[in-house]
Amino acid sequence: MAQAQAEILDRRQLIAAAALDVLGAEGGRGLTHRAVDRSAGLSEGSTSNYFATREALLTAALHRLVEFERPIVDALDELVPAGPYDPCTAAELVAKTIHTLLEPGRAELAVARYELVLEARRRPAFQQAFDEVRRDYLLTVERLLPAAGCERPQAHAPHLLATFDGLMFNQLFESATALAEPAIVDHLERFFATC
Secondary structure (H helix, E strand, O other): OHHHHHHHHHHHHHHHHHHHHHHHHHHHHHHHHHHHHHHHHOOOHHHHOOOHHHHHHHHHHHHHHHHHHHHHHHHOOOOHHOOOOHHHHHHHHHHEEEEEEHHOOOHHHHHHHHHHHHHHHHHHHHHHHHHHHHHHHHHHHHHHHHHHHOOOHHHHHHHHHHHHHHHHHHHHOOOOOOOOHHHHHHHHHHHHHHO
């Protein structure tokens, strides 16, 4: 019984990861159950057996993305007890996180993340799952900010998350304005200096 449950879990994770691959390569319009079957190397109809609706498939992909990103976020979270950090050091830590998320092999996951943002905007049923994940990231940022000397983490966490998202987006999609790492650090340092 336990082995059967593990196989189902593995199959669900495989399908969710394949959905992220499809989103990263083909965008939201390319995300079909058949496309995910092909990407996962499964027989046609397999994805539908595990995730009958598009919202269920999107939600699975979102949670799989969080699993992929969690070690990177946790690594940043583990640095909190070593604080307090001056604005430059805090900026360098966040810039390193952005760099890690955009490394070769991970950039497609970052593209998939923005495809999920667009899907959430268009699909109220999926928006709720997306909002829950977003709240978790916001709480992580609230834990990090005091280590950078921020006295009002709840007030400033949404601003840092928006700055982070903006920098990620710029690096991914705006090649003409993509920033070198020192410029990213400088941008973030100015945020932390006024936090």
